[in-house]
Amino acid sequence: MSLAVHLPILPIAIPALAAPVALLAMRRRRALAVGLGFGSCLAMLVTALALMARVSDGTILAYALGDWPAPFGIVLVADRLAAMMLVLTASLALIALLHAVVTRADRKGWHFHPLFQFQLMGLNGAFLTGDLFNLFVFFEVLLIASYGLMLHGQGPARLKAGVQYVVVNLVGSSVFLIALGMLYALTGTLNMADMGLRVAAVPAADQGMLRIAGLLLVSVFALKAAVAPLHLWLPRTYAVSTPAVAALFAIMTKVGVYAIIRVVPQVFGEGAGAAAWVPAPWMFPAALVSAGIGFAGVFVARSLSEQAAYAVIGSTGTLLIAVAAWTPESLGAALYYLAHSTLAGAALFLVADAAARRRGAFGDAASPGPAFAGRGIAAMLFMAAAIAATGLPPLSGFIGKLLILQSVAALPDWGWAWGVILGTTFIGVIGFARAGSAVFWKTGEGEAPAARTYRTDFAAPALALVLLAALSAGAGWASAYAGAAAAQVLDPARSAAVVLAEATP
Amino acid sequence: MSHEFLVASAIGVLVAGGIFLALRARTFQVVLGLTLFSYAVNLFLFASGRLVLGRPPIWDQAVTEYTDPLPQALVLTAIVITFGMTAFVVILALRGFLETGSDHVDGDSVPCDTQDGLAADSEETRL
Numbered sequence: 102m103s104l105a106v107h108l109p110i111l112p113i114a115i116p117a118l119a120a121p122v123a124l125l126a127m128r129r130r131r132a133l134a135v136g137l138g139f140g141s142c143l144a145m146l147v148t149a150l151a152l153m154a155r156v157s158d159g160t161i162l163a164y165a166l167g168d169w170p171a172p173f174g175i176v177l178v179a180d181r182l183a184a185m186m187l188v189l190t191a192s193l194a195l196i197a198l199l200h201a202v203v204t205r206a207d208r209k210g211w212h213f214h215p216l217f218q219f220q221l222m223g224l225n226g227a228f229l230t231g232d233l234f235n236l237f238v239f240f241e242v243l244l245i246a247s248y249g250l251m252l253h254g255q256g257p258a259r260l261k262a263g264v265q266y267v268v269v270n271l272v273g274s275s276v277f278l279i280a281l282g283m284l285y286a287l288t289g290t291l292n293m294a295d296m297g298l299r300v301a302a303v304p305a306a307d308q309g310m311l312r313i314a315g316l317l318l319v320s321v322f323a324l325k326a327a328v329a330p331l332h333l334w335l336p337r338t339y340a341v342s343t344p345a346v347a348a349l350f351a352i353m354t355k356v357g358v359y360a361i362i363r364v365v366p367q368v369f370g371e372g373a374g375a376a377a378w379v380p381a382p383w384m385f386p387a388a389l390v391s392a393g394i395g396f397a398g399v400f401v402a403r404s405l406s407e408q409a410a411y412a413v414i415g416s417t418g419t420l421l422i423a424v425a426a427w428t429p430e431s432l433g434a435a436l437y438y439l440a441h442s443t444l445a446g447a448a449l450f451l452v453a454d455a456a457a458r459r460r461g462a463f464g465d466a467a468s469p470g471p472a473f474a475g476r477g478i479a480a481m482l483f484m485a486a487a488i489a490a491t492g493l494p495p496l497s498g499f500i501g502k503l504l505i506l507q508s509v510a511a512l513p514d515w516g517w518a519w520g521v522i523l524g525t526t527f528i529g530v531i532g533f534a535r536a537g538s539a540v541f542w543k544t545g546e547g548e549a550p551a552a553r554t555y556r557t558d559f560a561a562p563a564l565a566l567v568l569l570a571a572l573s574a575g576a577g578w579a580s581a582y583a584g585a586a587a588a589q590v591l592d593p594a595r596s597a598a599v600v601l602a603e604a605t606p
Numbered sequence: 607m608s609h610e611f612l613v614a615s616a617i618g619v620l621v622a623g624g625i626f627l628a629l630r631a632r633t634f635q636v637v638l639g640l641t642l643f644s645y646a647v648n649l650f651l652f653a654s655g656r657l658v659l660g661r662p663p664i665w666d667q668a669v670t671e672y673t674d675p676l677p678q679a680l681v682l683t684a685i686v687i688t689f690g691m692t693a694f695v696v697i698l699a700l701r702g703f704l705e706t707g708s709d710h711v712d713g714d715s716v717p718c719d720t721q722d723g724l725a726a727d728s729e730e731t732r733l
Contacts, residue, residue: 234680234683238687241687241691245691245694248694248698252698257702257705257706260698260701260702260705260706261702261706261712263698263702264633264695264698264699264702264711265711265712267691267694267695267698268628268636268640268695268711271640271644271688271692271695272628272640272643274687274688274691275640275643275644275647278647278648278650278651278684279647279650281651281680282647282650282651282653282654282677283654285654285655285676285677285680286654286655286656291676291680
């Protein structure tokens with residue numbers, strides 16, 4: 102028994118162990134908790150990279166918890182897509198944690214570090230699980246932690262937005278359970294691989310139920326992904342969250358997209374008979390509308406953090422336009438854009454915070470304020486983040502959007518997809534340019550606050566942009582990996598064979 | 607009346623009441639609505655393994671027919687989670703009410719009863 106065998110459980114076990122220790126250490130020794138947080142995130146990154154190296158040749162690792170055979174016990178499944186999401190989560194977590202520590206946001210409440218680790222545990226678990234009920238459980242783990250993190254720093258604005266956020270997600274969780282109950286009643290299993298094999302055998306009389314279950318399930322994921330018309334909770338929630346937390350939340354909407362990518366081909370894929378691809382016709386228009394709403398929001402938003410929140414919606418919409426085609430090329434393009442848009446969204450939140458901290462009472466409002474120290478660096482970072490978020494060259498957003506445009510060109514609806522993607526890019530560019538020129542260019546009335554900030558708070562957004570630059574520089578390798586991951590996802594029979602064969606010794 | 611009908615209509619009534627209350631404007635009603643809704647979901651999950659009368663869910667020497675044990679495990683997990691979440695949302699709603707002086711889900715306007723003095727206190731904390 103070497104450690105390599107247990108690689109798939111480590112991304113869940115590391116934060117699960119780090120969180121309680123951080124909770125114990127936090128009371129008296131903050132430095133210890135900070136060190137522990139960074140250590141845990143680094144360990145997760147190393148594990149995720151090791152896992153990625155392990156599965157990059159197409160291996161699918163199935164890890165039976167407690168050695169119970171697959172359809173009865175719970176399995177973790179690590180393939181290319183899961184490994185990619187783990188690497189992305191760990192990188193984003195490092196950036197967000199760095200920003201939280203540098204800006205001392207982690208001191209504003211009591212339990213930042215433990216909650217942060219629990220959040221990561223939920224995220225990693227959701228990416229690794231091969232079982233629908235455990236997907237629900239890990240969703241709850243990450244949601245519970247996110248409620249705490251969202252309220253971190255207190256204040257009435259956060260409480261107001263928090264009540265809405267929690268209520269919306271509670272309803273979402275309940276609907277998730279209904280969908281799970283229906284699927285279990287129809288197929289008699291909760292293991293995704295097993296369910297994918299059994300949906301074909303669902304009798305014709307129950308096909309309607311199966312379709313409803315599929316649509317309910319996908320609508321829950323769409324709620325988490327903030328796809329229109331289920332996006333209304335997001336802008337307010339993200340805009341009032343502590344910026345470091347909002348940066349981490351940039352991946353939370355992608356968890357919804359990930360769940361759609363994972364579940365739809367496996368359970369409602371080719372082999373599902375009458376229910377095959379049942380959510381697909383709904384996803385494309387919803388994606389178009391959310392891309393439109395997101396970038397329109399970027400255009401009209403009154404503060405930089407609100408703009409970042411709308412950019413998250415817009416990028417999720419763009420992402421789903423590609424996903425909704427369900428071809429290997431478009432899914433590969435979508436996965437590349439997913440990694441990009443997560444980092445770009447996080448960079449926007451962090452830059453908005455860096456600017457807001459220097460503008461005193463003006464905060465991150467998109468209106469002219471006094472000249473402030475460090476305006477040049479902040480403006481450069483904002484411009485780079487805006488370029489990334491809208492998808493202009495040279496950063497990876499351009500490559501991602503180009504790949505998406507290229508891959509959807511073969512579709513019958515390609516005109517809509519092209520029109521919306523190009524149009525929203527244009528609107529987004531104008532929106533960011535307008536806000537950026539108001540904040541960083543024009544000098545308005547008012548007193549510049551005394552410089553109490555340090556340049557170190559530019560480190561985290563700069564790190565995010567460096568990663569984006571790396572994603573552009575390594576675009577060939579990254580898009581090849583994303584393409585391979587997409588091909589693997591769209592071939593569920595192979596992964597089902599591995600998962601179900603794993604535990605029979 | 608068969609007990610399938612009873613269970614199904616109970617779930618239906620709970621869902622209807624839950625949705626009605628969850629769409630109300632004030633947090634207390636919304637929390638009650640969510641509670642009703644989660645009861646309905648738990649009953650539904652329980653019924654997802656088919657309704658069987660008088661059969662044990664675990665191995666027993668004396669019987670040959672069983673009821674599906676898995677939904678019971680699922681319901682246990684779901685109950686624990688929803689119970690915890692309800693407790694959390696109650697505390698959150700209470701805290702929001704105390705800090706903003708409004709128990710509206712939107713958080714805007716409609717100040718509470720001025721007689722208990724909370725609205726007056728909250729004027730300065732609202733911004």
